[in-house]
Amino acid sequence: MTQTAPLTDDTRARRNVIVLVLAQAILGAQMPMIFVVAGLAGSGLAANACFATLPISLIVIGSMLSATPVSAIMQRYGRRVGFLVGTTGGAIGGAVGAYGLYTASFPLFLFGSFLTGIYMSAQGFYRFAAADTASDAFRPKAISYVLAGGLMSAIIGPQLVKVTAEAMVVPFLGTYLAVIALNITGSTLFLFLNIPKPPIPSEDAPRGRTRLELLKTPRIAVAVICAMVSYALMNLVMTSTPLAVVGCGFGPGRAADVVTAHVLAMYAPSFFTGHLIARFGAERIMGAGIAILAAAGVVALQGVELPNFFIALVLLGLGWNFGFIGATSMLTSAHEPHERGRMQGLNDLLVFGGVTVASLASGGLMNCSGGDAQTGWTSVNLAMAPFLVLAAGALIWLVLRQRRDAA
Numbered sequence: 001m002t003q004t005a006p007l008t009d010d011t012r013a014r015r016n017v018i019v020l021v022l023a024q025a026i027l028g029a030q031m032p033m034i035f036v037v038a039g040l041a042g043s044g045l046a047a048n049a050c051f052a053t054l055p056i057s058l059i060v061i062g063s064m065l066s067a068t069p070v071s072a073i074m075q076r077y078g079r080r081v082g083f084l085v086g087t088t089g090g091a092i093g094g095a096v097g098a099y100g101l102y103t104a105s106f107p108l109f110l111f112g113s114f115l116t117g118i119y120m121s122a123q124g125f126y127r128f129a130a131a132d133t134a135s136d137a138f139r140p141k142a143i144s145y146v147l148a149g150g151l152m153s154a155i156i157g158p159q160l161v162k163v164t165a166e167a168m169v170v171p172f173l174g175t176y177l178a179v180i181a182l183n184i185t186g187s188t189l190f191l192f193l194n195i196p197k198p199p200i201p202s203e204d205a206p207r208g209r210t211r212l213e214l215l216k217t218p219r220i221a222v223a224v225i226c227a228m229v230s231y232a233l234m235n236l237v238m239t240s241t242p243l244a245v246v247g248c249g250f251g252p253g254r255a256a257d258v259v260t261a262h263v264l265a266m267y268a269p270s271f272f273t274g275h276l277i278a279r280f281g282a283e284r285i286m287g288a289g290i291a292i293l294a295a296a297g298v299v300a301l302q303g304v305e306l307p308n309f310f311i312a313l314v315l316l317g318l319g320w321n322f323g324f325i326g327a328t329s330m331l332t333s334a335h336e337p338h339e340r341g342r343m344q345g346l347n348d349l350l351v352f353g354g355v356t357v358a359s360l361a362s363g364g365l366m367n368c369s370g371g372d373a374q375t376g377w378t379s380v381n382l383a384m385a386p387f388l389v390l391a392a393g394a395l396i397w398l399v400l401r402q403r404r405d406a407a
Contacts, residue, residue: 010134010142012133012194013133013134013135013138013142014138015192015194016129016130016132016133016193016195017130017134017142017145017146019190020126020129020130020146020149020193021145021146021148022189023083023123023126023149023186023189023190024123024126024146024147024148024149024150024152024153025149025150025152025153025156026152026156026186026189027087027090027123027183027186027187027189028123028149028150028153028157029153029156029157029160029182030090030094030119030157030179030183031123031153031157032153032154032157032158032161032259032260033157033158033160033161033175033178033179034056034059034113034175035056035238035239035242035259036157036158036161036256037161037165037172037175038053038055038056038059038113039052039053039055039056039239039240039242039243039363040052040172040243040252040255041055041101041109041171041172042054042056042106042109044171045100045101045105045106046106047106049367049368050363050364051106051363052243052363052367053239053240053243053362053363053366053367054110054360054363055097055109055110055113056113056235056239056359056362056363057359057360058110058113058114059113059114059116059117059120060117060120060235060352060356060358060359061114061117062093062113062114062115062117062118062121063117063118063121063124063348063352064117064348064349064352064353064355064356065117066089066117066118066120066121066122067121067124067345067348067349068345068346068349069345070082070085070086070118070121070122070125070345071125071342071344071348072341072345073085074125075340075341076198076341077197078195078197078198079125079129079132079190079193079195080190080191080193080195082122082125083122083126083187083190083193084187085118085122086118086119086121086122086123087119087122087183087184087186087187088118088183088187089116089117089118089119089122090115090118090119090182090183091179091183091184092115093112093113093114093115093116093118093119093179094116094176094177094180094183095112095176095180096108096109096111096115097109097112097113097116097179098112098173098176098177098180099112101170101171101173101176112176116179120352121348121352124348124351124352125348126146126147126149127143127146127147127325127328128328128332128340128344129193130142130143130145130146131143131332132195132340133194133196137278139329139332139333140277140282140325140329141274141275141278142274143274143328143329144271144272144273144274144277144325145270145271146270147270147273147321147325148267148268148270149267150263150266150267150270151264151267151268151270153263153267154262154263154266154267155260155264157263158256158257158259159260160175160178161175161256162253162256164178165252198340208335208336208339208342209335209339211342211343211346214335214339214342214346215346217334218398218401219330219331219333219334219398220331220334220343221394222330222394222395222397222398223282223327223328223334223347224327224331224347224351225390225391225394226286226289226290226323226327226391226394226395227323227324227327227328227347227351228350228351229290229323229354229387229388229390230289230290230293230320230323230327230391231351231352231354231355232351232354232355232357232358233293233316233320233358233384233387233388234266234293234316234317234319234320234324235355235358235362236358236362236380236383236384237296237297237300237312237313237316237362237380237381237384238262238313238316239358239362239363240362240363240365240376240377240380241255241258241259241262241309241313242255242256242258242259243366243373243376244304244366244376244377244380245258245306245309246373247372247373247374247376247377248304248373248374250306254306258306258309258310258313259313261313261317262313262314262316262317263317264314264317265313265314265315265316265317266318266320266321267317267321269318269321270321273285273322273325273326274325274329277325277326282326282327282329282330283326283398283402285322285325285326286323286326286327286330286395287392287395289318289319289320289322289323289324289326290319290323290388290391290392290395291319292315292318292319293315293316293319293320293388294319294384294388295315295319296313296315296316296319297385297388299311299312299315300377300381301378301381301382304373304374312381323391331343331344331347361383362380365379365380365383366379366380
């Protein structure tokens with residue numbers, strides 16, 4: 001966004017939303033694909049089972065480290081260039097990962113996963129790009145619609161896994177070749193994106209708040225905390241899910257079905273989440289998200305039958321949707337256009353930093369905290385509790401502060 005006056009005509013914003021929805025659906029399909037197979041492939045390549053989920057952790061680390069430079073590229077050269085950097089990273093990461101599988105090299109496979117993180121980081125900015133040309137009224141809906149594109153990726157990705165996982169002699173090699181194809185073909189979508197490149201600021205242009213000043217702003221601080229907790233806990237549990245499902249006696253196909261249900265629950269509510277935020281406010285929707293995440297943990301702790309996995313992962317996806325979209329909507333309304341690159345990059349650095357810790361912890365909790373898959377799964381879900389308390393406490397503090405200020 002380059003203008004400071006309120007936007008009223010959302011024609012261009014709606015066109016951009018269509019492009020970003022398609023990008024989320026087509027390019028975004030690679031993320032559920034990789035999250036389904038990376039841990040399983042890692043368990044076959046790693047010398048120690050505790051490192052089975054390390055490939056997923058490397059994706060998140062790559063995303064965390066890419067967030068600030070990708071945001072800076074977008075601020076300087078525009079969203080289109082930044083998104084093309086992301087698809088380039090995704091294609092190269094898929095190629096290196098495929099070669100790592102072909103040569104049975106775990107370090108190469110990890111390096112490919114790290115490069116895939118560049119795509120994951122760029123995909124995280126789809127939601128912010130949707131808000132760039134949107135009016136205040138349309139902004140939460142635009143963010144929500146773009147994330148709803150993940151509904152199609154939830155179907156496309158796991159189904160491609162079923163087709164490609166055993167398509168070649170080397171397990172999962174076909175999946176990574178499909179990832180390369182998705183990045184190459186999907187990158188053409190950004191040719192139709194129409195978001196003005198931010199102008200080079202003049203000497204007397206407002207510089208905005210520093211990163212520390214931004215983080216000291218109550219609405220920004222709480223938005224970042226809730227986004228971190230929502231995304232990190234979703235990743236903590238989802239990363240371990242394929243290992244838990246297979247470890248409890250079900251096949252990889254069932255694991256893919258559970259992940260499909262989870263990703264559908266992540267994105268399907270996006271068709272109405274923006275409307276709920278516009279009606280009830282971001283704070284209430286974020287609070288509902290935190291409560292639903294807690295319910296997911298409770299269901300998961302009741303047993304390891306397929307219905308438990310399905311219900312828990314559906315609740316996990318729904319809780320992430322409310323918590324993360326609510327936090328994103330709150331954040332975009334709490335900073336100025338000239339602070340966009342600084343704040344959005346910082347937000348995703350912190351969010352994916354939390355996700356990195358969660359993904360690293362996930363493998364250790366799942367594989368090294370007990371003697372069997374059920375014990376590990378219990379440890380993963382119990383680990384959610386303190387972070388849910390943190391997010392709920394921060395949100396309650398903000399609401400009470402706002403009521404006090406209003407009085």
